[in-house]
Amino acid sequence: MKQFILPIFLFLFIWSCKDNAQTSDKPLKDIITEEVDNTEVEIEIEQSIKALKKELTEQGFQTFNYIDEKTQDTILMQQYFIAFLKRGTIRNQNEEEANRLQNEHLAHLSKMYELGYADISGPFGDDGDIRGITIYNVPTLKMADSLANADPMVKAGRLQIEIHPWWAAKGVSLR
Incomplete structure (x- = not known):
């Protein structure tokens, strides 16, 4: 029953x-x-979508709707902030210090994810100047910048942050 x-x-x-x-x-x-x-x-x-848009707007997020021409579905777009983690100017730490900073960096990113501030993070697979990205799910650039700059690797100068507003469909996952 x-x-x-x-x-x-x-x-x-x-x-x-x-x-x-x-x-x-x-x-x-x-x-x-x-x-x-x-x-x-x-x-x-x-x-x-109407209720979700209202909720996000009340929280300070930027959103807009568009109609998918093929399916005629209403798609809710939300502004996120993508942080590029770039090679910093201070990279002379010894191996022990660099490992400690890396562990603190990973703990910081995990905390951002657990608190709901970051949706995805990860390193790039090459040895270029852009080392990785984090996508922040916060309402303002100021908040994303503050969270990104609180990263121990950034504070130590081993990484630098470059942040851009980025739009994505709400609720769509990676495939």
Whole structure:
């Protein structure tokens, strides 16, 4: 009996939360995992693009919608900030110091991810002057710059930061 109650409850909850205003926005779907009778069950939660856009705008994010010509779907675009981590001017640390800074750098990036400030980070696969990137999911350039410059590698001068506003479709993952 319990296995039927949760889906019915979720259907009624989603139905009661529907926005009655007419809009061409199609819902975005998130999947959450709940435990029902000691079994994990994936549940889709729908949030309209209109509601998500309102929420992001209230938090200070820049957004805009566009209609995909092929699918006629409404796509919500959000402004992110991409930080290029470039080779710094102070690279004379000994191996022990460089390793310590690298560990602190990785801990900083992990913290940014855990706090929801960064969505993805990673190094480049060559030995060029641009060493890696971090994409910050924050509302302002000032905030992204502050977070990027708090990196121990940047503070030590081993890396320098160059940040640019960057637009991407909200909720789209890498393939």
